[in-house]
Amino acid sequence: MKVEVPNPVVEFHDLTVSYDKKPVLWNIDMTLPQGKLIGIIGPNGAGKSTLIKAAMGLLPLGSGYVRLFDQPLEVVRHRVSYVPQRESVDWDFPTSVMDIVLMGRYGKLGLLRRPSKKDKAMALSCLEKVGMEAFRKRQISQLSGGQQQRVFLARALAQEADLYFMDEPFAGVDAATETSILGILQDLTAQGKTVIVVHHDLQSAAEFFDWIILLNMRLVATGPIAEVFTNSLLQETYGGKLTVLSEISELIKKRSVPSREKY
C-alpha cells in the first residue's frame, strides 16, 4: 500500500541506511504531502528514528537520496527542524530553559553572532506557546519528562521551520501535556507546515495523525490514515518478523559487506 503525492515536501528515493554496518532500513521509497501531521509507526528496532536521522543528514546513507522541498537538504536546512529523542541529551547540563530554546535560533544566527533582543523575545514567545514561560530561568535538570519534551518543542518552534522531524515527542508525557503538544502540532499543520513524528503507541496514533507511515525495516505502507490504518497492514508491520531480512543484516555486519558494489 503506497500512496504517492504530487509536489511532495519530502521524497525518499530508494533509501538504504545502515547503523553500525548493519542495514536497518531497506529501499525506502516514498513521497510525503505538505501540511499534514504524519506519524511513523512500527515496532522496536523498525528503524523509525533512523529514518528521520537519515533525512536530517545525521547518518551516512548506504544508497539512495532524500530531497526536501524538491531540493537537497543542504540548500533548505534553515526550513527544517529536528527534535531529537528526549533521552539523547544529558539533562544535568548546566544551563537554563531559556538557553535551550535560544539554541533554536543558532542556525539562523550563524557562527559568531550572539542572540539579539529580538531572538530572546522570539524564544520567550515560543516558551509561552508551550506553556513554559514561568520556567524560563529554571535549570533544566529540575524539569519533569513532560516539561523537557515541551522545552524541546519550544526550541523547534524557535527555528521557524516549514518542516519538522520529531523523534518521540509524546514519550513519557502525561495526558495533559500530550493534549497540549498535539494542539501545537495541529496549529503548525494548519499553517501549512509539515510535521513528521516518530510514534510508538498505536492507540493514540489512530487519533493523532492525518497520514501514516508503517515501517518495519522496510516500508510496509504509506498513505492517509483511513487507507493505511487497517488491520491487515498493521498485522504485516507488527506480526511476523522477516527473519531472512534480519539474518542478512547480521551477515552483512559480520562480514563488513559494503552496501553497494563499487563497479
Added chain:
Amino acid sequence: MLETLKAFFSFSDPSIVSVTLGAVLLSASSAVVGTFTFLKKKALVGDAVAHAVLPGICLAFLLAGNKNPLFLLLGAFITGWISLVLIDWITARSKIKEDTAIALILSVFFGIGILLLTRIQHMGNAAQTGLQSFLFGKAAALVGQDLLIFGIVAVLLLCTVALFFKELKLIAFDEAFAQATGLPVRGLNLLLTTLTVLAVVTGIQAVGVVLMAAMLITPAAAARFWTDSVLRMTFIAAFMGAFAGLAGAFVSYAAPSMPTGPWIVMIISIIALFSFFFAPQRGILYRQYQQRKLQRQIMEENVLKELYHLGEKDKGAHKGRTIDDLIKERYFPEKQLRTALLRLRQKGWVERQNGHWKFTEAGQQKGRRVVKLHRLWEAYLSTYLKIAPDHVHEDAETIEHIITPELEAELEHMLDFPERDPHQSKIPY
C-alpha cells in the same frame, strides 16, 4: 610569613612577575578549555593528549638540535593532535571502544616519548639539559621569550573560546541538534580538539605532562559544584585555575625547594575537594543536611500522627499522653522521641503539663493532616492501583510525608473525598 607575602605581592622582582603571570595565564586558559572537554564528557582525552605530546617534544628537539620553544611547541602540537585523530579513528573503524582506545594511545605515545627522552639524555648533548622538565613541569623557566610565546597562545585560547562560546556550548549539550541546525559540527569538534591540544602544549610548561590532565579537568569539575550556568562555570573555572597558578607561584617563591607545577595541581585539587564537600545544593554536606532535615521532619510528623491516633481511640483529642503511652502506640527510640517532642514544643505544636504531652490547636491540625494523607494514599493505592488493603500501609508510611498541598488537592478531587480508607478507618478532613 607576612614579610614573604609582602615581598611577593610587591612584584619587585621581574622574574617573579613573569613566572607568576605565566602560571596564572596557563592555568586559567587550560581551565577554560577544560570546561568544554569536561562538559563533553571527554575528560580522559585531555590526559591522553598530555601524554602524547612528549614524543613530539623529543622529536622536535632531535630535529632542531636546540630547545627553541617554538619548535618544541610545534612538535608537541603535532603528536598531540595525531593522538586525538587516532583515538577517533580507532573508535570509529574498529570494534575497540573509546576508553580502550584512549588507554592504548596514551601508553603507546608516552612510551615512545620516554624512549626518546632517555635516548636524548644519553647523547651527552649539553643543550638537552632540562628537557625532562617537561615531565613534571618547570614554571620557573617561564621567562623572557618563552613567556611571551606561551602567553600569546594562552590569550589566543581564551579569545577563541569567547568567540565560539555559543557553538561550543551547543555541541557539548546536543550534537545531533547542532548538526541538524546546520552548524559545522565537524569543524567545531576539530576546533575543540585543537584548543585542547594547544592548552595541553602550553600548560605542560608549567605543570608537566603527567599532571596536565588535572589542570584541564579539575577546575571545571570543581566549578560545576557552584553554578548551573555554562558561562558562570567557565568564569569560575578560570578564576580557580588562575588562583591555583598564583598560589603555586607563591609557594615556590616562599620555599624555593618547592616545585611550582605540582603545587598548582595540589591547590586546585584542594579547591575541588572543598567544593565537593561544601558547595551549596550539590555539595555532600549540604545534601546530608537536607537528608537530616527530612529525617527530623518525618520523626516529628510521626509523633504528631501517633498523638492523633491516641486521641482517636479514646475520643480525647487534647488529652495529655506520657512518653510510655506514645511508645506503646508505636515504637520510637525513647531518646529521639524526647528530643522530637521538645522540638515540637518549640514550634508550638505540643505542650507539656506535669509529664504529659498534649496537642495545641495548630499541632492537632498538623497531626490530622498527616493521618489524612496516609489514609488518602491508601485509598488511592487500593482504588487506582488495585493493591490489596493489607499491602498498602507500608507504602503510605513514607508517602504521607512527601505529598504536597497540590497533590493533596488532586488526590481529594480524584477520589471524591472518600469517607473511609481501605481499613475502614475514617479519613479526617
